[in-house]
Amino acid sequence: MVVSMVLVGQSTLNLTHTVKAMVYLGLGAWLVWRALATTAGEGVSHPHARFGPANRVTLIRLAVVVLIAAMIGENIPSAPLVSAPGAAWAIVIVATLAALLDAVDGHLARRSGLASAFGARFDMETDAFFVLVLCALVVQSDQAGPWILASGLMRYAFVGAARLWPWLAGPLLPSKRRQAVCVVQITTLIVCLGPIIPPAMAASLAALSLAMLTVSFAIDVRALASHRSTHQEI
Numbered sequence: 001m002v003v004s005m006v007l008v009g010q011s012t013l014n015l016t017h018t019v020k021a022m023v024y025l026g027l028g029a030w031l032v033w034r035a036l037a038t039t040a041g042e043g044v045s046h047p048h049a050r051f052g053p054a055n056r057v058t059l060i061r062l063a064v065v066v067l068i069a070a071m072i073g074e075n076i077p078s079a080p081l082v083s084a085p086g087a088a089w090a091i092v093i094v095a096t097l098a099a100l101l102d103a104v105d106g107h108l109a110r111r112s113g114l115a116s117a118f119g120a121r122f123d124m125e126t127d128a129f130f131v132l133v134l135c136a137l138v139v140q141s142d143q144a145g146p147w148i149l150a151s152g153l154m155r156y157a158f159v160g161a162a163r164l165w166p167w168l169a170g171p172l173l174p175s176k177r178r179q180a181v182c183v184v185q186i187t188t189l190i191v192c193l194g195p196i197i198p199p200a201m202a203a204s205l206a207a208l209s210l211a212m213l214t215v216s217f218a219i220d221v222r223a224l225a226s227h228r229s230t231h232q233e234i
Helices: 002-010 015-038 053-069 085-112 117-140 146-164 176-192 199-233
Strands: none
Touching (some): 085 117, 085 176
16 A cells, blocks of 8 residues: 555554555455455356456545545544644545546446446445445544444445345335435535534534435335335235
């Protein structure tokens, strides 16, 4: 992790940042490889012979998110953000870059004709991890209370609940609403990390985005429940 080592050398970050970044990236790469290997030859999740440019962009985005994730537990960012505005703005800029890359991979997948269920899942899980990381940094910066972690954990709670109630793992139609809420969630959390945003305002913005995400999940759960009822009647 050359970038992490450069950051350590140019800031007050410790070598633990590099160690954590390597562990996180290694775990992420293993999960990606495992997902590909599990479906190899099945022609379902990733039916293409190439990994594809879109998945490479998502992998780069994951690496950027990992660099941000490694700052959890470090002395950057710390409260109040105005005490180290340069570091805070650097995080905002890097996080914004990761968010902008999210608009690239889907376009590349469609343009290259290499769209797949694996790519869509890879993109979604990277988004979920990104939201959780941003939530943790917002809490670390004292821009909002620990309750904002609910935004980052909601996706994982949903997946866990689906193991108990399999009908929650049913298919959902593509939704512009779901995409919009994801964009709002990530954008709001990045804004909350801005050193010019006072904690009271950041907490209000975070609460609003959490409410939107909760409503979005509730709509999906209701839709899945209605499909379950329909199938039971049939």
